[in-house]
Amino acid sequence: MAKSEFDERLFDLRVVEKNLRSGLISRKDYEKYLKSVENDEENALEVDTFLDSSGYTPRSAESEDEN
Secondary structure: OOHHHOOHHHHOOOOHHHHHHHOOOOHHHHHHHHHHOOOOHHHOOOOOOOOOOOOOOOOOHHHHHHO
């Protein structure tokens, strides 16, 4: 199956294990799907996040410049 032949909703990380257990997809189909997904690592950005005890994320001067 080519990637376009997959219903990508079945392979969403949040539900893939449930779909495997229920038989909606097979382990073989899942492995084929994973091989068909492009590696987009070169476009990834590393992000540091700092939270205080309230969960507030302070904005830095750098992030304000970007907006």
